[in-house]
Amino acid sequence: MQPSETVMNLRQVFLSVLIFGVAGLLLFMYLQAWIEEQHTVSREKLQQPIINQDSKLQVLGELKPNNETFIITKTFSASLSEVGHLKGDAQASSETIRSPNGKLYEQHQVTKSLFKKFSQITWPLDTRPLNKSLIIGDKWKKTDVAQEKRRAFLQDFCKKYGGGNRAQSHLFHMVSRIYVEDRHKILYCEVPKAGCSNWKRILMVLNGLASSAYNITHNAVHYGKHLRKLDSFDLKGIYTRLNxxxxxxxxxxxxxxxxxxxxxxxxHPNSYYHPVFGKAIIKKYRPNACEEEINNGSGVKFKEFIHYLLDSHRPVGMDIHWERVSKLCYPCLIPYDFVGKFETLEEDANYFLQLIGAPRGLKFPNFKDRHSSDERTNADVVRQYLKDLSSMERQLIYDFYYLDYLMFNYTTPFV
Known part of the structure; x- marks a missing residue:
């Protein structure tokens, strides 16, 4: 064989190996991409949110002064990461399947089944008349008349502004501020700075956790975790209690x-609000703030706080203490049987205790939970704080709480 022929054969062998190698590599890459694509599609199908398309949740959103209606559009859905809320069947099913993918699929099916049943609920729930069978005599007649007027006003308002809307809201978030007292079958929606600390004390007494509301400390009320919230129950438990x-x-x-x-x-000194909110507020809204002021976080001025509240790009999020009631308790979606007001707190609260059959000796406590030496915040105190704000700033505060003013029939003397 000539040397030139040997070289040609080697070249042919090399080219053949190279071609087959490239072809094999391309085939491998194609198969790998196909497998990953199939895996991604399967995973997306498993994790696709379960959305109830037929649910008739009517959620009233924000209203602007020109009476345009804006709808809260939070999606009423449950992803697989939220299956922990669904107890009983979901937990039992997941334990019977060994494969991780099998567990996810089974939990998905159980969740889907539960939400399908829940979709049959008609929202908003019907408003029921108050059971007044335990009320004796005419002592509460004036309070009862005021209560019926509030209930009727709120119902009419929600029908007028929320009747045509078919938005959906996340159920567990919607009931996350509602406390449960099973003995007397009470659901209480917490509105901070409207007597909520003493109301929690009352719920603890009704639940047998304390003998007197006056012996329960502030920390026990707020950090003791003695009371259950409605979002800690499964779907059946939530729906049964709401109804x-x-x-x-x-x-x-x-x-x-x-x-x-x-x-x-x-x-007042506060180990949470000063470092979390105070620092961010001073840093953004105080011109030429020094390093010490920012690091300290205390000494926030009311005007700075208002600038934070009205800023659509807040440096730190909202807080339940100044969040709107419409976004804490959803009054146009959950028809509350009793609407009390802080302005007549003791009278309303004690009437409510009579309605639900509380022990005769139990009265709503009238003490100030903290900073008892400070004057209670009233109309005169509010005017002192508002005097440093411009008329535009006062109007914007009113606009921010516009829905709360309307649905609970409050006037606007401060604007």
Whole structure:
């Protein structure tokens, strides 16, 4: 064989090996991409949110002064990461399947089944008349008349502004501020700075956790975790309680509630609100703030706090102490049986205790939970805080709480 022929054969062999190698590599890459694509599609199908398309949740959003209606559009859905809320069947099913993918699929099916059943609920729930069988005599006649007027006003308002909307809201978030007392079948929606601390004390007494509301400390009330919230139950437990328990909410003039929250959280030492909110507020809204002021976080001025509240790009999020009642308790979606007001707190609260059959000796406590030496926040105190604000700033605060003012029939003397 000639040397030239040997070289040609080697070249042919090399080219053949190279061609087959490239072809094999391309085939491998194609198969790998196909497998990953199939895996991604399967995973997306498993993790696709379960959305109830037929649910008739009517959620009233924000109203602007020109009476345009804006709808809260939070999606009423449950992803697989939220299956932990669904107890019983979901937990039992997941334990019977060894494969991780099998567990996810089974949980997905159980969740889908539960939400399908829940989709049959008609929202909003019907408003029931108050059971007044335990009320004796005419002592509460005036309070009862005021209560019926509030209930009727709120119902009419929600029908007028929320009747045509078919938005959906995340159920567990919607009931996350509602406390449960099973003995007397009470649901109480917490509105901070509207008597909520003493209401929690009352719920603890009703639940047998304390003998007197006056012996329960502030820390035990707020950090003891003695009371269950409605979102800790499964779907059946939530729906049953919403339909059969007496639902109560206590509200307050929005401007008074706002000033009360500011005084409580920023005018007294606070290991949470100063470093979390105070630092961010001073840094963004105080011109030429020094390093010490920013690091300290205390001494926030009311005007700075208002700038934070009205800023659509807040440096730190909202807080329940100044969040709107419409976004805490969803009054146009959950028809509350009892609407109390801070302005007549003791009278309303004690009437409510009579309605639900509380022990005769149990009365709503009238003491100030903290900073007892401070004057209670009232209309005169509010005016002192608002005097440093411009008329435009006062109007913007009113606009921010516009829905709360309307649905609970509060006037606007401070604008």
């Amino acid at each position: 059969t328990y007496t639902k109560a909410v206590f509200v307050r003039d929005p401007m008074e509630r706002l000033v009360s929250a500011f005084r409580d959280k920023f005018e």
